[in-house]
Amino acid sequence: MKKLLLLIITVLFSQTLWAAGFHYEIAVNTTLNIDENHQLQSLSMQWLNDQNTSELLLDGSDTSTPMMLDLTLKSISKRMTNALKKVDYLTHLGDDSGPIALGDVKDYQLQLNDDKQLLLTFHLPLKKPYPLSQKPLTLSHADPNGTAILLYRSAEHIQFNKPDAQCKTQITEPALIIHGESAQLIQITCDNNSPNNN
Amino acid sequence: MPFFTEGLLHPLVTPSHVLVLLSISLLLGQQAKYGVAWLGYLFAFIIGLIANRVLTLDWQIEQTLLLIALVISLIALLKRNIPTLVLFSMTIISALLLGFDSTPIVLFGLATQKIIIWQAGAVITSSLFLIVMTLLAYYSRTLLQGIPLRVAASWIATVALLILTLSFVA
Numbered sequence A: 001m002k003k004l005l006l007l008i009i010t011v012l013f014s015q016t017l018w019a020a021g022f023h024y025e026i027a028v029n030t031t032l033n034i035d036e037n038h039q040l041q042s043l044s045m046q047w048l049n050d051q052n053t054s055e056l057l058l059d060g061s062d063t064s065t066p067m068m069l070d071l072t073l074k075s076i077s078k079r080m081t082n083a084l085k086k087v088d089y090l091t092h093l094g095d096d097s098g099p100i101a102l103g104d105v106k107d108y109q110l111q112l113n114d115d116k117q118l119l120l121t122f123h124l125p126l127k128k129p130y131p132l133s134q135k136p137l138t139l140s141h142a143d144p145n146g147t148a149i150l151l152y153r154s155a156e157h158i159q160f161n162k163p164d165a166q167c168k169t170q171i172t173e174p175a176l177i178i179h180g181e182s183a184q185l186i187q188i189t190c191d192n193n194s195p196n197n198n
Numbered sequence B: 001m002p003f004f005t006e007g008l009l010h011p012l013v014t015p016s017h018v019l020v021l022l023s024i025s026l027l028l029g030q031q032a033k034y035g036v037a038w039l040g041y042l043f044a045f046i047i048g049l050i051a052n053r054v055l056t057l058d059w060q061i062e063q064t065l066l067l068i069a070l071v072i073s074l075i076a077l078l079k080r081n082i083p084t085l086v087l088f089s090m091t092i093i094s095a096l097l098l099g100f101d102s103t104p105i106v107l108f109g110l111a112t113q114k115i116i117i118w119q120a121g122a123v124i125t126s127s128l129f130l131i132v133m134t135l136l137a138y139y140s141r142t143l144l145q146g147i148p149l150r151v152a153a154s155w156i157a158t159v160a161l162l163i164l165t166l167s168f169v170a
Helices: A002-019 A051-058 A066-086 B002-013 B015-031 B035-054 B061-078 B084-100 B112-139 B143-169
Strands: A024-034 A039-049 A091-095 A107-112 A118-131 A137-141 A148-151 A158-160 A167-172 A185-190
Touching: A039 A051, A039 A091, A051 A066, A051 A118, A066 A107, A066 A118, A158 A167, B002 B015, B002 B112, B015 B061, B015 B084, B015 B112, B015 B143, B035 B084, B035 B112, B061 B084, B061 B143
Parallel strands: A024 A148, A024 A158
Antiparallel strands: A024 A039, A039 A118, A091 A137, A107 A118, A137 A185, A167 A185
């Protein structure tokens, strides 16, 4: 009887852990857009969903013709960006003074690549241009629901629109990823290269 | 229709939901008061589902559900007459929380229709499970002076308590 009770508890508890564990990965590419005054204006992002997630999102939708696929993708992208707006596009940008305010995405596109993965491309403006300096900038992505895990495959996936921006990026991964928190912390340091100093 | 199937299965594969459903069915069957409670459960569950779309609760619902299962099963274990209003209130609160905790995977861009289909599946299974288990409890409430039901209640309480404890430790 005791063994049966222990078995029931083990099965039910393991189900609890499993049921709480649905996650999906999004591979991220970000370009930081810097203007001629060495100010950060916006982030151009590409989020690549994995095949399973893409399948779930497309399930039941009409993708029989290129036109229907296009309509479906427009519909999904609109829902995605509306939902992401409520969670600040899962993006946190800040420096040691605190968070840097982000604006709303107006420019976005969803594509289906040859590997049947959905690729969301969007342009996330800052509310006010941020003057880059030697003060480190922190970028992170976190889903408060704890289901989406946004990852940069390498530091090369964080770029700058100006090759001469003289900025460095460093990605650190916390030893323990807490549910609902970022899987990576990106630190960006730029040389104080503003036109006023030249 | 994978979303509908997943919704159907959800109440059966979520331990806290199973335990709450078992405990409340057991109590309703034992007390032989279930007709209005079933209806109340259905409506409260649906309200819980709708509330999930508009509200965000910043607490561990799962642990609350396990606590509810523990309390209700302990009441069933004691085999006392419970006022109808108290019984009905426990059913409604359980249903509200179960409904609130019944959500499909959160995927940005997922069509609302798919979420509703999933939730419809959850409503069906949850309600049918409650009805079936309540009837089982009702027809066995006088068997061996009600001891099997009380033993089942003690098992539910034990399992709920242990999972609750493990969830704090883990």
